Amino acid sequence: MRNVTLVLQDGTKFHGKSFGYDAPVAGEVVFNTAMMGYPESLTDPSYAGQLVTLTFPLVGNYGVPPFTFTADGLPTFMESDHIHASAVIVSDYSEQYSHWNAHESLADWLKREHVPGITGIDTRELTKVLREHGVMMGQIIFDDEPNNIPQAQYEGVNFVDRVSCKDIIKYNEGAGKRVVLVDCGVKANIIRNLIERGLEVVRVPWNYDYTGMEFDGLFLGNGPGDPDLCQEAVNILRQQMNKSRKPICGICMGNQLMAKAGGANIYKLKYGHRSHNQPVRMVGTDKCYVTSQNHGYAVDASTLDKDWSELFVNMNDGSNEGVRHNTNPWFTSQFHPEACSGPVDTLFMFDLFVEKLTL
């Protein structure tokens, strides 16, 4: 394994070894505190442009499941059709894996998809640096190629446009209620959950004008980066809301787009929420949920128009975790009810959406 150095924007250096694809890479360095779920996380389009640090030190234990696809074209075990993270940073890569469903090792997969992975990093210390300083850009440089310096940008880049589908994709045609799914980088499990509930899904590109289409409900999926770069999507959404009371549900980026349509401002969190253990409370109730999250930006709930209310709030830092319209069936969550990876306690969000569709 070749020696590598992770250099952060502030000059902090961490030394480790390359276990994935051998190529220098740069990106926004973020951390995720989940203890499992690397195949799902790495294929989550929301990680586009990021070097993902896994704080749980042992990674690769159960290998990687086969990259097969189901009849409707969705990956069986992954969240999209390739790795979206720019690189993965771990403390103790497990070269040997053991699992009945494993097809290859994490290293082999990374190499196949040309994604660097580095191990031997003090990921706890790295996380503390990111926590104190806030997320920042970083470069993985190979020690034997000190002049091969990778460059990248994160702020200002429209990653949604990069990861969104380019054409309309239909699932479960003719099944029942039809839902337009706005793909800002949607995870496969959102689609699976809609299909499982007997819905026909029409997946459209993030900036597609669906207002003239025939459908029963609108679903706004997750996606990477800064929602302020997706003004087009917000404008289309506003048109739709002005036109009709049809149910709308959103997840993650979907929450942010909906909140923007509801007049709210967006700000960047210091180091984001990326984990499986984010506690949220349904506002005005005693109901609390452990949720899976992956976002760097958040809604400033205090800036919502008067027709809107906060639906969920983060119990750790008080940040917004979802909004709802006071009269129309429009509601969203900042967290990921579809999980994958993470806890599945909030799957009821999909049921609620179906309920609204059938009202």
Place this chain on the structure above:
Amino acid sequence: MQTSEGVADQIYFLPVQPYFVERVIEKERPDGILLAFGGQTALNCGVELYQSGVLQKYGVKVLGTPVQAIMDTEDRELFVEKLNEINVKTIKSEACATIEQARRAAENLGYPVILRAAYALGGLGSGFCDNEEELNKLAEKAFSFSPQVLVEKSLKGWKEIEYEVVRDRFDNCITVCNMENFDPLGIHTGESIVVAPSQTLSNSEYHKLRALSIKIVRHIGIVGECNVQYAFDPKSEDYRVIEVNARLSRSSALASKATGYPLAFVAAKLGMGYGLFELKNSVTKTTSAFFEPALDYVVCKIPRWDLSKFRGVDKELGSSMKSVGEVMAIGRNFEEAIQKGLRMIGQGMHGFVENKELKIDDIDAALREPTDKRVFIISKAMHKGYTIDQIHELTKIDKWFLEKLKHIIDIDESLKRCTSVNVLDKELLRTAKVYGFTDFQIARAVGLEQEMGNMHKASMVVRNLRKSYGILPVVKQIDTLAAEYPAQTNYLYLTYSGVASDVRFDNDRRSIVVLGSGAYRIGSSVEFDWCGVQALNTIRREGYRSVMINYNPETVSTDYDMCDRLYFDELTFERVMDIIDLETPHGVIVSTGGQIPNNLAMKLDEQHVPILGTSATDIDNAEDRAKFSSMLTRNGINQPEWSALTSMDKINEFIDRVGFPVLVRPSYVLSGAAMNVCSNREELERFLQLAANVSEDHPVVVSRFIEHAKEIEMDAVAKDGEILAYAISEHIEFAGVHSGDATIQFPPQKVYIETVRRIKRVSRQIAKELHISGPFNIQFMARDNDLLVIECNLRASRSFPFVSKVLKLNLIDLATRVMLGLPVEKPKKNLFDLDYVGIKASQFSFNRLQKADPVLGVDMASTGEVGCLGDDTNSALLTSMLSVGHRIPKKTVLLSTGGGKQKAEMLEAAKRLVKNGYELYATSGTSRFLNENGISNTTVYWPTDEGMQPKVLDVLRDKKIDMVVNIPKDLTPRELTNGYSIRRAAIDLNIPLITNTRLASAFITAFTTMRVEDIEIKAWSEYK
């Protein structure tokens, strides 16, 4: 610990049994009761009180999980039904009320099957059966513990996974931790190596089981904490729920320590009606208690067994629990964690490799049939070239774990290829440290042991080398959120897998390091935990920073709020020095943690570590038998004749001269195995083998042992050689029963005033000679007024908490003040002013140790103790005997009372029994003796008495006997074998058994003098 001053407003030293609890309720009239915090004993007691209407009668509200929910989880049939309602799969099992039913059920399910006794602790009476013959045997035993026995299909080879779940009354649920057993299903989870979090589960598997746990807990209606155990197919996502514990369990304690999430605290709050959203995360203090901890380390729990202490015991691990303690190791990789853990269990192992070679005849069999040594057999097999596949085939342990172990072997092989320490390169050295190798292991692997002839010096060479390379451990926090939020936590561990420490070191010399006591084991248990915690309390109160090093997840000393810094790490010289190098403390306390810290004193002193209290040299003067003995001789203090011997021949020569029994004591060994009375050659040889495993550097000391002598303990605190406070207690049994097993009475009731005077004088002399500053303990033997010193430890002893509580004078607080150099006054309290008596009785666990001979004397065998108070000896003794599980016989007592002397000793008690209307059964010899003395009895016959009826074992099996008194004549193998069948049958059939005449007499006197109803229900504070 829970019975310490200040923990509760009122403390009762009474048995946790429905009768006594009802009387306490009657007296205290509490508003509520918590059932989930005292393990199975408390839960069973609470259910009984509920069912008998006592709780309702006194208007006591059950806080937390409702009793119905508890009953739904405890009764297998109800449980299965309940989970069927929500389509959750359980292990197909049939509840049987008779052996015949069990046989039929097993046939239907197909062998192998597992048998479980319902409502039983730690899998008592449970086990696997491969055929009908095995089933018959086990079923008989199981039915003696429980009216209901469950027969289940065995799922051997499946993974075993647990989740700790918390639910509040608002239906909010979290899983605090999941754990995966290294050993596959089939080995009781208490007997398994366990890792947290799970390591071989994918996201979908983890969350499938997590979601199921929550579904189950909601359906059952738990309020508080609960544990769900699964069997999980290693080849699919198929599962079975094994059981649900509707209470805090061993696993909850482990989960709390593994995650930093205080489960018991939160469960108590939830029981009182709080919601999880109203509580804060105790570690971060700012984030919510409603969350699931994210770990950024791996923990490894390893059980501690002491099976070699028991004669005849079955060493195979299975579905019932035999371990006596456990350790938890924390690392940033699995290799580091397990190597730490294997050292922590304190059985002379240095990690996964570089141990003393095990002698195993049949490696395949040893891998297939798990014993307490299996992990080391894996090491041996790997060194011998067994492949991962082969070992997996034999053990069914997941290959991931085996691959990690193989990684340790590979590093070890690389080290061994270094022909000398000089060619050991920096990278390899760092790799070895990252994966949990100690300086010791590295030194041995590179051949330094042979080169230098002294392992300690060899390890120091490696230590200095790596320090010169800058290879040093870093200190990491356990903060529940994987560094996501800043935490002021002081819960720490060391690792080489990191570049920076999470905490700062002030170098102000204001911290005091207290060394803990390690794993609970026979000979060292919660007593030393109490001592450590008291020391921490005093240190804090006096304005110093308290620092604890310990690794036992069952203890209070490893609660991170007990001290200013908790290093949950090893108590090896290497690790303690690492911490001292970082902390640069004002001083180190080695005298409150039992023998482990005591043994480190000299080595730490050599490194100029400031040891508080009695100096290391003086500790050595007490520990080194020759030095100690010549000191006694110099001062005209008597001791039993002894000799330090280095060979078996010399030992035999000495014994030929003084005769058996002899007291055998290898120098510098772990407590518990430290001192033994051997009555015959077989015992002697067995013990020496055991001891030699522990230490080879020091000779064995053999001394003459005096029979029928009283054994007396002196626990005291001295300052600069002058005794400040002391407690003298006497054993009820004569010397010969290990002091850890003996029933101890304090203050002494039957010791001559003259003897007391001599004890005080001798103790004063010793304290002065050894310049004692701090706690110490001397053991004496006394016959008539002759007083002999058996041994002296310059540290707190096992009985410190007991005497402190009875005397209501905290001897450790006093000792700590002395060690801190603070001004102290002689307490005015005197033990002879006490108007009440305390009795400390021992708890034995023979029923879990299949085939072990439940006889006392040879090695320490008890696994716990109780302390009870009373206005007189009878009352205190009766309460304490009931507390350790004895029952007052209803009608019948079986006597089998050994030799002539013992028979005579029991005569008075036998008379009392008859006078009080008891029916006596007696084995042939005893029966004859009783008849000769005009005591009527029924003769029962030994299995060998052919043609004679009734046979003793039949009478026991027919439940005709309420209590067995069986006294071995002596401890010769022949004599032991004879009585063994009776003793073992009594244990297996759950009939109370006493094997000592003195204790039997005292117990019989107590229950024939007073009734249980006469025991006064008095709180600790009412004894004045």
